[in-house]
Amino acid sequence: MAKKSFWLEILAMALVFGMTVVGCDNGSTGSTNEENVTFSSSTNNTVSNDEPTLGLIGTNASSNNTGVATVVIDSGKIKITSVAQGSATITVSDGTKIATIAITVSAAGTIRIGTITKYGSSGTNITYTVEVKPAGGTTDRIKFYFQGEVTDLKATEITLTNETGAVIKGTLEPFYTSPGEWMYDLNVTATQSGTIKVKVTKAGIETGEKTITVQAGG
Secondary structure (H helix, E strand, C coil), X not given: CHHHHHHHHHHHHHHHHHHHHHHHHHHHHCCCHHHHCCCCCCEEXXXXXXXXXXXXXXXXXXXXXXXXXEEEEECXXXXXXXXXXXXXXEEEECCCCEXXXXXXXXXXXXXXXXXXXXXXXXXXXXXXXXXXXXXXXXXXXXXXXXXXXXXXXXXXXXXXXXXXXXXEEEEEEEEXXXXXXXXXXXXEEEEECEEEEEEECCCCECCCXXXXXXXXXX
16 A cells, blocks of 8 residues: 555656646746737827817927837828837927827837827916016006917906005006017006905916005005
8 A cells, every 4th residue: 555655646746747847838938918019110190280289380399208209290290100118298389389299109009199288278378477567666567477478468368356455457568578488567556555466367378366566656
């Protein structure tokens, strides 16, 4: 019985060893579908370079990850070429305004267009600062500095809300200062010293109110 048991153990060990070898061999030569995919660079030009799509007509385009995708503007289209698997953000600009396109590149090299953030939508609004003029004297105007091109701004698109201070809104005068920055003067008459809130309601401009302090005449 002992001898029979010994040979049974040897047989069992041989079977286990054989299965292990076969299993390891299968594992080393097998591969998943993802491993079998061959990357092939592709081009996507489905995004139009126009105002309905981007809120602007771009003159230049760039990728924040050229190791994943490159981009050019060609024949009225945003032409994106895949380089490697991953994600990237494409920025299209006309020199002052911007729009962005989120893209992903698959292991096979195909390009998927994600969210397109048009100029003037949340995240791409032009920012601005305000100052009262003259500084330290009776306020007669509010100066607006826009970090981008703002044309045809009207006085009716500026809201002034009196708080502890009070002003009467007058005319708006536009001034161009430097590339990428536009300046406007809003003439006002300060009737009471204190704070007021300022808000620009024109589309494409940052939302929210700004608080300034005005000085009325003696």
